[in-house]
Amino acid sequence: MSLLEVRDVTHTYATGSGRPVLNHVNLTADAGEVVAIVGESGCGKTTLGRMIAGLHEPTKGTIAFEDNDINTLKGRARKEWRRQVQMVHQDPYGSLNPGLTIGSTLAPGMLQHKLATWRTVQPKMLELLQQVGLDATPEFLQRYPHQLSGGQRQRVSIARAIGLEPQLIVADEVTSMLDVSMRVAILDLLLSFQAERGIGFVFISHDFGVVRYFAQGGRIAVMFFGYIVEEGPTEQLITAPKHPYTHMLLEAIPIPDPQLAKEREDQEAGTERLIGEPAQTGCVFANRCPLVQDICRKQRPALSDIGGGHRTACHFADDVPPLRHIEAVSEEVA
Numbered sequence: 058m059s060l061l062e063v064r065d066v067t068h069t070y071a072t073g074s075g076r077p078v079l080n081h082v083n084l085t086a087d088a089g090e091v092v093a094i095v096g097e098s099g100c101g102k103t104t105l106g107r108m109i110a111g112l113h114e115p116t117k118g119t120i121a122f123e124d125n126d127i128n129t130l131k132g133r134a135r136k137e138w139r140r141q142v143q144m145v146h147q148d149p150y151g152s153l154n155p156g157l158t159i160g161s162t163l164a165p166g167m168l169q170h171k172l173a174t175w176r177t178v179q180p181k182m183l184e185l186l187q188q189v190g191l192d193a194t195p196e197f198l199q200r201y202p203h204q205l206s207g208g209q210r211q212r213v214s215i216a217r218a219i220g221l222e223p224q225l226i227v228a229d230e231v232t233s234m235l236d237v238s239m240r241v242a243i244l245d246l247l248l249s250f251q252a253e254r255g256i257g258f259v260f261i262s263h264d265f266g267v268v269r270y271f272a273q274g275g276r277i278a279v280m281f282f283g284y285i286v287e288e289g290p291t292e293q294l295i296t297a298p299k300h301p302y303t304h305m306l307l308e309a310i311p312i313p314d315p316q317l318a319k320e321r322e323d324q325e326a327g328t329e330r331l332i333g334e335p336a337q338t339g340c341v342f343a344n345r346c347p348l349v350q351d352i353c354r355k356q357r358p359a360l361s362d363i364g365g366g367h368r369t370a371c372h373f374a375d376d377v378p379p380l381r382h383i384e385a386v387s388e389e390v391a
């Protein structure tokens with residue numbers, strides 16, 4: 058049994074286009090594991106993350122935490138699960154109440170879950186501030202979010218999550234609104250909680266460089282229009298992708314070396330750039346796929362294991378070419 062099991066989840070927003078934004082998604086995360094979800098904007102990453110955190114209920118399928126369907130939990134079990142799974146959002150300013158001081162942001166959760174008493178809550182909050190690299194003083198607890206920098210606000214959001222001693226954190230694009238200089242520090246902070254406390258992460262990002270850095274030793278699931286099209290151990294998936302979409306995303310990362318970038322440009326000159334809507338029948342990637350064949354338009358490929366826990370949903374996985382410039386990925390979080 059995994060800590061988290063997303064089982065055949067499909068979701069259609071009542072107010073949306075009427076098309077499912079998640080399609081038969083299966084995903085697991087063991088205790089202490091990092092599972093990254095990567096894909097282009099609008100592919101459904103946030104929807105899936107919010108579902109795992111219990112903020113949306115799936116139209117079909119279940120999300121199980123410690124083998125319990127989270128949407129049927131009641132009473133004490135529900136309260137306990139609410140503590141065990143925390144979410145840290147992309148926009149720390151949006152997720153912190155601007156009218157609350159940092160102290161009033163951090164204290165209620167700990168008190169509600171009896172992780173602190175009125176007597177111990179202040180020292181506990183100072184300890185938390187210190188753990189997330191903030192100024193651990195009573196004065197800092199009196200500040201408001203608008204008095205902090207973006208990086209400090211994100212550290213407060215992390216402190217609020219960590220303060221509840223969760224087993225799993227859903228981290229949704231947590232560094233995308235921060236300066237590059239701040240990104241690695243925030244990623245390292247989160248990784249220290251994984252290493253020292255065994256907290257697992259569902260880590261959502263559109264950026265393969267960030268994902269490679271954060272999910273070293275973990276797994277990546279690649280989403281395309283609500284489908285997981287490839288999933289596997291981080292290094293294996295990034296260095297030898299077995300789905301044409303993953304390959305395309307990795308090949309599209311800008312190359313910092315101008316000579317290599319020129320070579321790539323020359324190679325691509327004259328080749329057709331494939332664009333298109335997700336295919337409604339057969340493989341969802343068929344309209345954009347350079348390897349497409351007749352069968353792809355007729356039969357949706359299942360996400361199948363190709364060894365070593367690496368799964369791909371492609372009829373022609375063996376024909377996905379090697380990457381030309383894998384070094385581009387490792388340069389991303391510099």
Ligand SMILES: Nc1ncnc2c1ncn2[C@@H]1O[C@H](COP(=O)(O)OP(=O)(O)OP(=O)(O)O)[C@@H](O)[C@H]1O
Nearest residue numbers: 070072073078097098099100101102103104105263
């Ligand atoms: N509350 C909502 N109501 C209706 N449609 C929604 C809602 N939230 C998201 N969507 C739609 O669902 C699809 C998936 O959105 P989602 O935010 O999950 O994707 P994403 O991969 O996280 O993208 P981004 O990185 O841009 O946030 C999009 O087409 C989006 O427009």
